[in-house]
Amino acid sequence: MNSLTAQGLPRRTFLGVTLGAASAALLAACSTPSDGSAPSAVRRVMSTDEAVRAAEAARPSSGRTVSASLRAAPLTANLAGKPVQTWGYNDAINGSLLRGSVGDRLEVALENALPEPTVVHWHGLALANDQDGVEMLTQKDVAAGGSFSYGFRLAHPGTYWYHSHVELQRERGLYGPLVVDDPSExxxxxxxxxxxxxxxxxxxxxxxxxxxxxxxxxxxxxxxxxxxxxxxxxxxxxxxxxxxxxxxxxxxxxxxxxxxxxxxxxxxxxxxxxxxxxxxxxxxxxxxxxxxxxxxxxxxxxxxxxxxxxxxxxxxxxxxxxxxxxxxxxxxxxxxxxxxxxxxxxxxxxxxxxxxxxxxxxxxxxxxxxxxxxxxxxxxxxSSASTVRLASRSVDVKHTVRLTGSMMAYDWGLNGRRFDMANPYEGALEVRQGQRVQIDFVNEGMMWHPMHVHGHTFQVGDAGARKDTVIVRPGRTVSVFLDADNPGQWLYHCHNAYHAARGMMGVLSYVA
Ligand SMILES: [Cu+2]
CATH class of the missing domain: 2.60.40.420 (Cupredoxins -  blue copper proteins)
Structure with missing residues (x-):
């Protein structure tokens, strides 16, 4: 029943780093290609690189700043007439609506009053990589009792949301809506x-x-x-x-x-x-x-x-x-x-x-x-509106991501691999800035997966919707296309919280 796991793939090589060594993930590292060929030395475009700052500077600017604060803390909610102990932002399940217009700089002061570390991810936004809110990969965890100031330009209008990227924290009330208005709409x-x-x-x-x-x-x-x-x-x-x-x-x-x-x-x-x-x-x-x-x-x-x-x-x-x-x-x-x-x-x-x-x-x-x-x-x-459809051009690099694992063993993974934050670039999807990228999500299992890519809005097929999260049904392949225009290190993963927690994640890695 469990034939779709890592058979035939090279054994994971541990670098001997611990989860506490946050800087390990922030250093450029050798890569092990998913086809099992010899590791190659590549230079990864990290969140602190000039290319990330340049991409942020190129985003539209209104000159305005919108400020908000999020306090992550335990709370008591009333659900179906009963008090429920949980965690949320600003003392509620479903946090405050954050809202700005295209070109505004959104600044959010996060206060962590939880008993454990947290981070905030801004789901769907094409933002600066160092603000993406992925523990270890783009920032150090915000410790219990600590704080962090997020700040980034809002590049595209639309309906988005924010949530803790510590997956099971999101399963409490640590999420909320984020809307970016288009003044010309x-x-x-x-x-x-x-x-x-x-x-x-x-x-x-x-x-x-x-x-x-x-x-x-x-x-x-x-x-x-x-x-x-x-x-x-x-x-x-x-x-x-x-x-x-x-x-x-x-x-x-x-x-x-x-x-x-x-x-x-x-x-x-x-x-x-x-x-x-x-x-x-x-x-x-x-x-x-x-x-x-x-x-x-x-x-x-x-x-x-x-x-x-x-x-x-x-x-x-x-x-x-x-x-x-x-x-x-x-x-x-x-x-x-x-x-x-x-x-x-x-x-x-x-x-x-x-x-x-x-x-x-x-x-x-x-x-x-x-x-x-x-x-x-x-x-x-x-189908995407013609105004947002990707320009027609040939694909520069194509990656295949097999969605693997089963409910039987609860061994969800990508290309037969469980994500390991101590070795995040193993099997990474490598791209170069300026490339047209094709990713084929191939679902080999018996269950659907909502596949999410950080920092980018891909197009489904030749003329399908522009999306950052797409349903991939069992036995089906969904091809998505994106322009690699947002340098950095980006997580991509199944948005089922428990699949992600079991390791159904990987990195879309810009290399230079
Ligand atoms: Cu899944």
Whole structure:
């Protein structure tokens, strides 16, 4: 059952560095090509290099600075009528909305009041490499009780988000939305609704660490003699979560709650509007192991953007977002109450928000349809707007990334390798500034993966959407293209928190 692991690949060579030696990852190192050929000496473009500063200086500048602060700390939230101990930014699950315009410099003062180190990653932004917030690779961890000042230019408009890049911290409440406005955009909507969805278990049935411990035992943990394993189901492990839309296993983890802007359906986020108003939805999936299918029963959504970038508009009945993805859509409000539902794909549960025009009867969550059908799309199935489509040119370098591992052994990896922060460049995807890069994500397993690349917005196929996170279904290959225009060392990984925690990560490495 576990034939897709590191067979035939060279044994990992440990350099003998420890995780405490943060500087090890910040030094240029020899690389071991993924094809097993002899290591070659290359010069890596590090976050402290002049090329990184030059790229930042070349970004648009409005001359304005937007300042914000984030305090990461333990907190008590109220979920479904019960107090829940967790961690979040600025004393909330789902942190403050951070917002600026293209060209603004965003400065964020992070205070770490957690009992352990943290970092903040700015998901989807093409920013300076040394501000990307990846522990070890682009910055030293911010120690418990410490602080760090992030500062970078906002290069592109759109819907983004920020989160701790210590993966299991994100599974608490350490995330929030980030919107970059385009001053030249014509507003064809009356209201805006920023919506962050999340699968929640922390403090209710256990902790993210409890989940990872159980999952790491593998699905085979309850098997005897290799028979009957499919019946095994643990405290947290979800068995039989299947989605036709996602092509197989939908997820690994059961969740007692699904949150819509940090709230449960008993106490839903509600916006008020007039009949006929248009609402711009900015949907963000902050979940750890859950894709959400979002829609308003009986109403069409006009999809306008995914991962911040415009698409050819499309009218659909529902959208699906993998973890880390965003979709913007317009919704025209009818008179009465409009439930906006997010059903966890392949799992039971509901995240819910509502629009009210001040008349009619409030929707009963229990009476909402179990399934949102009709025309359903995910962001990776859309076409890019012509204004953001990559110029046609030949590919300079092509990398193949096999998505490997299985739920059986819970040995998720890339090209059969578990990421090792002590040796981050092993198997790195090497690129040079100015190249057109093709990355083929080849899913060899039985489960989908939302693949995310830091610091870049790739294009899916020849004319597909511009994205930074794309769903790769089992048995399928998704080819993405990007222009290597943001020098540095960038993580790329599965945005399933538990897959990433098990090592489904690698580095997109600029070399000179
Ligand atoms: Cu994954």
């Amino acid at each position: 014509t507003k064809d909507w009356d209201h805006e609704w920023v919506i962050v969805l999340d699968d929640w278990m922390d403090g209710v049935t256990g902790t993210p660490e409890d989940v990872l411990k159980e999952l790491s035992g593998g699905m085979g943990g309850g098997m005897s003699g290799g028979m009957g394993g499919m019946q095994h189901s643990g405290t947290y492990m979800a068995m039989g979560s299947m989605s036709d839309f996602l092509g197989g296993d939908a997820g690994d983890v059961r969740y007692p709650l699904h949150l819509f802007n940090g709230r449960t359906p008993e106490d839903p986020d509600t916006v008020t509007a007039k009949p006929g108003d248009r609402v711009r939805l900015r949907l963000i999936n902050a979940g750890g192991d859950t894709a959400y299918r979002v829609g308003a029963p009986g109403l069409k959504l006009t999809v306008t953007h995914t991962d911040g970038y415009p698409v050819e508009r499309k009218d659909v009945d529902a959208v699906v977002l993998g973890m880390g993805e965003r979709i913007d859509a317009l919704l025209t409000v009818p008179a009465g109450w409009t439930p906006l539902m997010a059903r966890p794909e392949g799992k039971a549960g509901l995240a819910l928000g509502r629009i009210s025009t001040g008349s009619g009867k409030e929707p009963d969550p229990a009476a909402l349809p179990a399934r949102l059908g009709g025309m359903v799309v995910d962001g990776g199935q859309l």
